[in-house]
Amino acid sequence: MTVRVYVGLGANLGDRGEALLHALKGMAALQGTRLLSVSSLYSSAPVDATGPDYLNAVAALDTEQAPQAFLQALQMLEQAAGRERPYRNAPRTLDLDILLWGDEHMHGVALTVPHPRMNERAFVLLPLQELDARLVSQEQLAAVADQRITVAQNAQWAASALHG
Structure with a gap:
């Protein structure tokens, strides 16, 4: 069964843009997964x-993978990008978070969806709204309006990952 998944991407160390592009290509190459x-x-x-x-974005994907297998694949992409976890919220070369898994609600040790802090972060809500306005309310956006965030590049920045 195919499910629509939204993944938050972020990086604040190294060549951030290249890390995000590489992650998109890696996600698009996952078995049974299509980057939309x-x-x-x-x-x-x-x-x-x-x-x-940080540089941040959100990707929409369709996947046939199970949630835990998909999470493990994302963690492997993070490791390949040099991700280290010395302490909570440490700066990172790549951060990939499953934000939504279809309409599912999961509460596990390794994976909770919807992502438990997504409603507290403009860097998740603004790009998520860009992809599907039905997923983010004006009230949610108002709650994060004080966070500093700007568009660094329009959606064409990832064209090479989607079509190349």
Whole structure:
């Protein structure tokens, strides 16, 4: 069975844009998975963390994979990009978060969807709304309106990952 999945992408260390493009290509190459669309690229200040600004985006994918297998594949992409986890919210070369898994609600040790903090983060809500406005309310956006975030590049930034 195919399910629509939304994945948040972020990086604030190294060549951030290249890391996000590489992650998109990696996700598109996953067995039984098709990359459908990618939001614009956003620059945002860290939330509940320190370090340089992040580049963020959200990707919409269809996948036949099971949630845990998909999560493991994302974690392998993070590791390949040099992701380290020295402490909670540490700066990172790549961060991939499953935001939504169809209409499912899951509460596990390794995976909780909808993502438990997505409604607290403009860098998730703005790109998610760009991909599907039905998924984000004006009330949710108003709640994060004080967070610093700007469009760094329009949605064409990922064209090479989607079509190349």
